Amino acid sequence: MTDPAGRTPIEVVEYTDPLCPWAWGSEPVFRRLRATLEGRVRWRRVYCVLFGHDDDPPADPVAETAWYSRYVEGIGRHTHAPRAFRLSRVAASSWPSSLVAKAAEAQGPVVADRVLRRLRESAFVLGDPADSPALALSAARGVPGLDLDRLAADAASDAVLERVRADHREARRPVPHVLSVRGESPHPGAAKETPDGGHRYALPTLLVRSPAGIRVVPGWRSYEEYASAVEELEPGAAEGACRPGTRGGPRPVPEPDRAGAQAADDRSVAAGRGRAGRHRRRPAVACGCRKVCHPG
DSSP, X not given: OOOTTSOOOEEEEEEEOTTOHHHHHHHHHHHHHHHXXXXXXXXXXXXXXXXXXXXXOOSOHHHHHHHHHHHHHHHHHHHOOOOOSSOOOOOSOSHHHHHHHHHHGGGOHHHHHHHXXXXXXXXXXXXXXXXXXXXXXXXXXXXXXXXXXXXXXXXXXXXXXXXXXXXXXXXXXXXXXXGSXXXXXXXXXXXXXXXXXXXXXXXXXXXXXXXXXXXXXXXXXXXXXXXXXHHHHSTTTTTTTTSTTOTTSOSOOOOHHHHHHHHHHHHHHHHXXXXXXXXXXXXXXXXXXXXXXXXX
């Protein structure tokens, strides 16, 4: 793939999951970055499938949900992202939402972005995660410009299933750099160990690739860090993004703890469909659950 000038365009790969709380908290920063880079890069989402449908059921679903609610609340102290007042359960699987999000890409980037946002809202605003095909399609209902019948057919197709399976495999082939990551971020993004002894990317992770090389920015980071990774490989691609207040450029860059607050302002907490609970200090918890120990 080349641009009109015959150059290979820079690619930005976003490793994510519709039901990941750290990805939800990073959404405003990524949205700004995509707007800044529009027309200059190829942006590709890879769905990790954070919650697998082959996990054993929890021994105590109520206790697991209570623990996970506190976990999401703790993340919200950093991201300031909207949070459901009450979470009904931990998602049984993120395959259905990943399939619907991937299928929505066939209807264009604007529709795909809106569908993904609705899927995230299901868990983190409404408290009812879209963890079945019916719930995932229901979450997307009413998105402007969306052909819901086409979405349902595409999400159930073998072609989309294979694309998400390919995403699942790709997310479990992390670059060596992320196997040991340190930093001041509360979620620096070191790769997570998988049950088979391998590793997967922590979510979210942004990988920037061009003929000049690769840069990877794992975990929860500031806008400047993401934009700088692009600038290192393609000077001018994110022009103004790393200099707050540059005339004609983006608005002053928010620090991570303020980025999620932008999401709350944008949404007015989902236009009244949910409300953010007050954040309390998360107590230390020794968790023996099957799948929520590493949800990022």
